[in-house]
Amino acid sequence: SSSFNSKDHPHRRYNPLLDEWVLVSPQRAKRPWQGQQEEPLPNVQNQYDPKCYLCPGNSRVNGVQNPQYEGVYVFDNDFGALLSEGVTFDKTEDELFKTEPERGINRVICFSHDHSLTLPEMSVEAITNVVSVWKEEYQNLGRLDYINHVQIFENKGAIMGCSNPHPHGQIWAQLSIPSQVARTQQNLKNYYDKHGTTLLSDYLQREIGINERIILENEAFVALVPFWATWPFETMIISKMPLNSLLAFSHEDQVLFAQILKDLTVKYDNIFSTSFPYSAGIHQAPTDLESHEEWHFHMHFYPPLLRSASVKKFMVGYEMLAEAQRDITPEQSADILKKKFNNSL
Amino acid sequence: SSSFNSKDHPHRRYNPLLDEWVLVSPQRAKRPWQGQQEEPLPNVQNQYDPKCYLCPGNSRVNGVQNPQYEGVYVFDNDFGALLSEGVTFDKTEDELFKTEPERGINRVICFSHDHSLTLPEMSVEAITNVVSVWKEEYQNLGRLDYINHVQIFENKGAIMGCSNPHPHGQIWAQLSIPSQVARTQQNLKNYYDKHGTTLLSDYLQREIGINERIILENEAFVALVPFWATWPFETMIISKMPLNSLLAFSHEDQVLFAQILKDLTVKYDNIFSTSFPYSAGIHQAPTDLESHEEWHFHMHFYPPLLRSASVKKFMVGYEMLAEAQRDITPEQSADILKKKFNNSL
Ligand SMILES: O=P(O)(O)O[C@H]1O[C@H](CO)[C@@H](O)[C@H](O)[C@H]1O
Ligand SMILES: O=P(O)(O)O[C@H]1O[C@H](CO)[C@@H](O)[C@H](O)[C@H]1O
Numbered sequence: 272s273s274s275f276n277s278k279d280h281p282h283r284r285y286n287p288l289l290d291e292w293v294l295v296s297p298q299r300a301k302r303p304w305q306g307q308q309e310e311p312l313p314n315v316q317n318q319y320d321p322k323c324y325l326c327p328g329n330s331r332v333n334g335v336q337n338p339q340y341e342g343v344y345v346f347d348n349d350f351g352a353l354l355s356e357g358v359t360f361d362k363t364e365d366e367l368f369k370t371e372p373e374r375g376i377n378r379v380i381c382f383s384h385d386h387s388l389t390l391p392e393m394s395v396e397a398i399t400n401v402v403s404v405w406k407e408e409y410q411n412l413g414r415l416d417y418i419n420h421v422q423i424f425e426n427k428g429a430i431m432g433c434s435n436p437h438p439h440g441q442i443w444a445q446l447s448i449p450s451q452v453a454r455t456q457q458n459l460k461n462y463y464d465k466h467g468t469t470l471l472s473d474y475l476q477r478e479i480g481i482n483e484r485i486i487l488e489n490e491a492f493v494a495l496v497p498f499w500a501t502w503p504f505e506t507m508i509i510s511k512m513p514l515n516s517l518l519a520f521s522h523e524d525q526v527l528f529a530q531i532l533k534d535l536t537v538k539y540d541n542i543f544s545t546s547f548p549y550s551a552g553i554h555q556a557p558t559d560l561e562s563h564e565e566w567h568f569h570m571h572f573y574p575p576l577l578r579s580a581s582v583k584k585f586m587v588g589y590e591m592l593a594e595a596q597r598d599i600t601p602e603q604s605a606d607i608l609k610k611k612f613n614n615s616l
Numbered sequence: 617s618s619s620f621n622s623k624d625h626p627h628r629r630y631n632p633l634l635d636e637w638v639l640v641s642p643q644r645a646k647r648p649w650q651g652q653q654e655e656p657l658p659n660v661q662n663q664y665d666p667k668c669y670l671c672p673g674n675s676r677v678n679g680v681q682n683p684q685y686e687g688v689y690v691f692d693n694d695f696g697a698l699l700s701e702g703v704t705f706d707k708t709e710d711e712l713f714k715t716e717p718e719r720g721i722n723r724v725i726c727f728s729h730d731h732s733l734t735l736p737e738m739s740v741e742a743i744t745n746v747v748s749v750w751k752e753e754y755q756n757l758g759r760l761d762y763i764n765h766v767q768i769f770e771n772k773g774a775i776m777g778c779s780n781p782h783p784h785g786q787i788w789a790q791l792s793i794p795s796q797v798a799r800t801q802q803n804l805k806n807y808y809d810k811h812g813t814t815l816l817s818d819y820l821q822r823e824i825g826i827n828e829r830i831i832l833e834n835e836a837f838v839a840l841v842p843f844w845a846t847w848p849f850e851t852m853i854i855s856k857m858p859l860n861s862l863l864a865f866s867h868e869d870q871v872l873f874a875q876i877l878k879d880l881t882v883k884y885d886n887i888f889s890t891s892f893p894y895s896a897g898i899h900q901a902p903t904d905l906e907s908h909e910e911w912h913f914h915m916h917f918y919p920p921l922l923r924s925a926s927v928k929k930f931m932v933g934y935e936m937l938a939e940a941q942r943d944i945t946p947e948q949s950a951d952i953l954k955k956k957f958n959n960s961l
Contacts, residue, residue, distance in 0.1 A: 275705040275717045281698050283792060285714035291795035294718060296697035352641035352934070352941055353626050360620040366807075367819050368843055369630035372620045373639060424933035432930025441933065447628060449938035450636035462711075474712050498713055552937040573936050585777025588769035588786065589697075591918050592897040593794035596697055 277600060284601075286499035287462070287470060288455045293501045294596040297603075308581040309430050316387040316436055325437035327384045342397065343404045344381040345442075351377030353445055357417070374417055375445030380404060382438040389427070389438055389546055391536035398529035405442075405553070406517040406525070412444035413558025420448050420557045428548025430575055430583060448557050455554060456565070463565035469513040471567035484605040487534050491527040494535045496605040501595035503577045503584050504542065504604050506535060508570040515566040516555040535572070538608050545580035549573060622945060629946075631844035632807070632815060633800045638846045639941040642948075653926040654775050661732040661781055670782035672729045687742065688749045689726040690787075696722030698790055702762070719762055720790030725749060727783040734772070734783055734891055736881035743874035750787075750898070751862040751870070757789035758903025765793050765902045773893025775920055775928060793902050800899060801910070808910035814858040816912035829950040832879050836872040839880045841950040846940035848922045848929050849887065849949050851880060853915040860911040861900040880917070883953050890925035894918060 275282070283292045324331045327339045333349045353375030360372050382401050383393060390398060409421045425440035426433040448456065462470035478485060478495055486506060487494040494508045508531055514520060520528065539547035551572045556563035577584040577598070590596055620627070628637045669676045672684045678694045698720030705717050727746050728738060735743060754766050770785035771778040793801065807815035823830060823840055831851060832839040839853045853876055859865060865873065884892035896917045901908035922929040922943070935941055 272702050272704055275703045277715065280703050281718045281720075283716055283718050287712060287714075291799075292792070294697060294794075298699065299695055299697050350644055352639060352644050352943075354643065357617050358620040358625050359617055367632060367815070367822060369632075370622065371628055373626045373628050375626075420938075422934060422938045424937055426930070426933040432932045443934055443938070447637070449639075449934075450940075451936075451938055454636075470712070477712060550933040550936050552933055554937065571937060585771070587777045588771040588895040588897055589767060589788055589794075591796075591895050592769055592899065592916060593765075593767045593788070593796055595795075598697075 277602075283594075284499045286497075286501075287474075288458055288499075289451070290454065290458050292594055293499055294594050295600055296596065296598055297600050299598045309583055318385050318387045320386045320437070323386055323435060323437050325379070325381050325435055325439055326386050340381070341384050343400050344384070345378055345404060345408060348377035348379050348441070351375075353377050353443065371447075373446060375443060376412060376415075376418070378408060378412075378442040378444070380408070380440050380442060382440065386437045389536070389540075390425075391533055391540050393438070393533070395526065395529050395533055398533055399526050402517075402520075402525045402529050402532075406520060408442050408444075409517045409555070409558070412442065415444075417446050418444045419559040420445055420452060422449065422452075422552060424550065424552030426550050428546065430548045431550050433548075448559070452554065452557070456557070456563075459565040459567070469565060469567040471509050471569060472513050475509050475511065483602055486538065486605060486608045487531055489527050489531055491524050492531045494531055496601045496608065498601060500601040500604065501586075501597055502573045502575065503597060503599060504539070504572075504574045504608065505601075506572045506608070508532070508535065508572075510568040513564075514568045515563050516568060517553070519568070532570075539572075539574060542607060543576060543580040547574060548576065622947075628939075629844045631842075631846075632819075633803055633844075634796070635799065635803050637939055638844055639939050640945055641941065641943055642945050644943045654928055663730045663732045665731045665782070668731055668780060668782050670724070670726050670780055670784055671731050685726070686729050688745050689729070690723055690749060690753060693722035693724050693786070696720075698722050698788065716792075718791060720788060721757060721760075721763070723753060723757075723787040723789070725753070725785050725787060727785065731782050734881070734885075735770075736878055736885050738783070738878070740871065740874050740878055743878055744871050747862075747865075747870045747874050747877075751865060753787050753789075754862050754900070754903070757787065760789075762791050763789045764904040765790055765797060767794065767797075767897060769895065769897030771895050773891065775893045776895050778893075789903075793904070797899065797902070801902070801908075804910040804912070814910060814912040816854050816914060817858050820854050820856065828947055831883065831950060831953045832876055834872050834876055836869050837876045839876055841946045841953065843946060845946040845949065846931075846942055847918045847920065848942060848944060849884070849917075849919045849953065850946075851917045851953070853877070853880065853917075855913040858909075859913045860908050861913060862898070864913070877915075884917075884919060887952060888921060888925040892919060893921065 278297055281296045283294055285292055319326055323329060327337055330336050331349055355376050357374055358372050383397060405423050412418050412421050421444045423442050459470050475493060484496045485493060491511055492508055494506055497507050549572050551570060553570045555568050556566035575583040623642055626641045628639055630637055664671055668674060672682055675681050676694055700721050702719055703717050750768050757763050757766050766789045768787050804815050820838060829841045830838060836856055837853055839851055842852050894917050896915060898915045900913050901911035920928040
C-alpha cells in the first residue's frame with residue numbers, strides 16, 4: 272500500500288478551536304456538477320436607493336426615519352432575535368427539557384452611507400471607522416451588566432441570507448455565552464492552562480514558520496487558511512499579539528486590521544471575479560468581567576462558494592449528521608487565494 | 617416585568633444529544649422578507665430519463681452501465697469522498713496539526729427504478745424494500761473489519777445539494793466515528809451510565825405524556841418535532857423500543873418504519889404543497905463491535921424551508937459563529953405539521 276500524502280488521500284484534520292474533525296477528500300474535486308446554480312449578485316448598484324431601508328434619510332418598516340448619516344451608522348434592529356426586557360422565570364432542573372429565557376440587544380451597523388459599496392471597495396480610512404465603531408459597540412454593550420457576550424458579524428450576499436445589498440453587518444449582544452463560543456473558550460482555556468501561552472499564538476508562530484497557508488501579513492495581523500478549514504475558501508485573521516479583544520487595539524492596530532480586512536476581501540472578490548459572498552465574524556473575550564487570558568482575537572470568514580460564482584459547497588446530509596467535509600485541501604485554497612492579482616481601487 | 621412564556625419571549629433550549637443550545641425567537645417570525653428566493657423543484661418528471669445516470673440501463677460518467685433494475689439498486693459512488701485502500705502513515709503527536717488518513721466506502725442507493733417518484737409517493741411495500749436494503753448494507757459494510765461507522769442519509773432537492781431528482785440516498789461507511797456521532801454517543805452514554813435507561817426512551821415517554829410535539833405514532837415508532845429542534849420543520853423518528861440499530865428490527869418493524877417514513881414525508885410535502893426538500897439520516901450504533909446499550913435508533917430530518925416553498929431559513933453569520941437560531945417555536949411547527957390533511961396516494 273502507498274504511503275500517506277495529504278494531496279491525494281482522504282484524511283481527517285482536527286480543529287482544536289471546536290474540538291472536532293473535518294473530512295478532507297482531495298480526490299473528489301474532479302466529480303462532475305449537475306446541481307443547483309446560484310444567481311450571482313447584481314454588481315451594479317446605485318449609491319442611493321430610494322427603496323433601501325438602510326440608506327440615509329429613508330424610512331424603515333416601522334416608520335422610523337434614518338438620519339442623513341455619512342460613513343458608519345448603527346441602530347437597534349427593528350426585528351431582533353433578542354429583546355432587552357428581563358422576564359421572571361421559575362427555573363426547573365429538567366435534564367431533557369432544559370430551557371431558559373434569553374435577553375439581549377440586536378444592532379445593525381451600516382458600513383457606509385453609500386449603497387453601492389462593499390468592504391473591499393471602501394478606503395482603509397473608511398474601514399478603520401467601521402473597526403472603531405465595532406470597538407465602541409463591544410465596549411458599550413459589554414458594559415451593560417446583563418450582557419456577557421457581543422457577537423459582531425456580517426452576512427454578505429443573498430446566498431448568505433442577506434436581504435439587502437447595502438453594506439452592513441450586525442451585532443448580537445446577549446446574556447449567555449453562545450454554544451460555539453463556549454466550546455472555543457473551553458478549548459482555548461485548556462490549552463492556556465496547560466502551556467501558559469494562547470493556542471493561537473503558538474499556532475500562528477508555527478504557520479509563519481511553515482508559510483504554506485498564509486495569505487496576507489502586516490505588522491499586527493495575519494490572514495491564513497486554517498489547517499482545519501471546512502469551507503472551501505475559509506480563512507481567519509489572527510492578531511500577532513495575544514490581544515484578547517478589540518479593547519486592546521491601539522489606533523495603529525485598528526488601521527492595520529482595516530488594511531488586512533480590505534486586502535483579504537479584495538482577494539476574495541478576485542477568485543471568481545464576483546462580489547464574494549461570506550459570513551464573517553469576530554471571536555474575542557466574552558464581556559463577563561473574567562480576565563480571559565486564554566482568548567486571542569480572531570475573525571472567521573466562512574464563504575460558501577466552491578467552483579465558481581454560481582456553484583457553492585453544500586454542507587448537507589453527511590455534514591449535518593456526521594462531520595464537515597471538504598473537497599480541495601486548505602493548501603490548494605491558500606494557493607488560489609495567494610496567486611490572485613490585487614486589482615482593486 | 618412579565619413572567620416567562622415560551623410563545624412570546626426569546627429563550628434558549630438545550631439539545632441533550634449534542635450538548636448545545638438553540639436560541640428560539642418566537643417574536644421574530646413577523647419580520648418582512650426581501651432576500652433570496654429559491655427555485656422550487658420542477659414537479660413533473662418522466663418515469664425514465666435518458667440523461668439520468670441513475671436510471672436503469674443508462675451509462676454513468678465512468679462508462680459503467682446500470683443494470684435494468686427493478687426497485688432498489690445499490691452501487692459504489694463513482695466520485696466518493698472516501699477510498700477503500702489503506703495507506704501507511706507515521707503518526708505524529710502534534711496538538712495543533714493533528715491529522716490522520718481516513719478509509720471507507722461510499723455507496724449510492726436508488727430507492728426505485730422510477731425516475732419520477734419520491735419517498736412519499738412510493739408504496740409502503742416499496743419503502744419497506746428500501747429499509748431492508750439499508751439494514752443489509754449496514755450489516756455487510758459494518759462487518760468489514762476497518763468499518764466502524766455506517767452513515768445512511770438522503771439529500772433531497774436541489775436546495776440540499778442534490779444533483780439528481782432520481783429518488784436516491786447515500787451510505788458513507790468509514791473507519792472513524794464522525795464528530796457529530798461521537799458527540800451524540802458521548803451524551804447518550806453519560807445518560808445511560810447515570811440512569812440505566814436510554815436517553816431517548818425517557819425522552820419519548822415524556823413526549824408521549826405531554827403530547828404537544830408528536831406528529832405521528834404507530835406501534836413501533838413515533839415522529840415528533842424535538843423540543844430542541846433547530847431547523848424550522850426539523851423532526852425525528854424514534855423507535856419506541858430501545859433498538860440500538862437496524863439489526864434489531866423485525867420484519868414488522870421494517871414495515872412500520874416504512875409506514876411512518878411515508879406518512880411523515882407526505883406531511884412535509886403538504887406543508888407548502890411542494891416536493892419538500894430535506895437532508896435526513898439515521899443515527900444508530902457504530903459497527904465497532906462494542907455493545908452500545910446507550911444507542912437508541914433514530915432518524916433526523918433537517919428541512920431548510922421556513923416560510924414557503926421558496927423561502928428557506930439561513931443558518932449563517934450568528935448561527936455559524938455563535939449558536940443555532942430559530943424563529944417559530946417547535947410547538948408551532950408541530951401544529952402546522954399535525955393539521956395538514958393527508959392527501960397522498
Ligand atoms: O454526493 P453528492 O450528492 O454529489 O453531494 C452532496 O452530498 C454530499 C454529502 O452530504 C455533500 O458533501 C455535497 O456537498 C453535496 O453536494
Ligand atoms: O438578520 P437578517 O439579516 O434579517 O437575517 C439573516 O441573519 C440572521 C443572523 O445570522 C439569520 O438568523 C437569518 O436566518 C438570516 O436571514
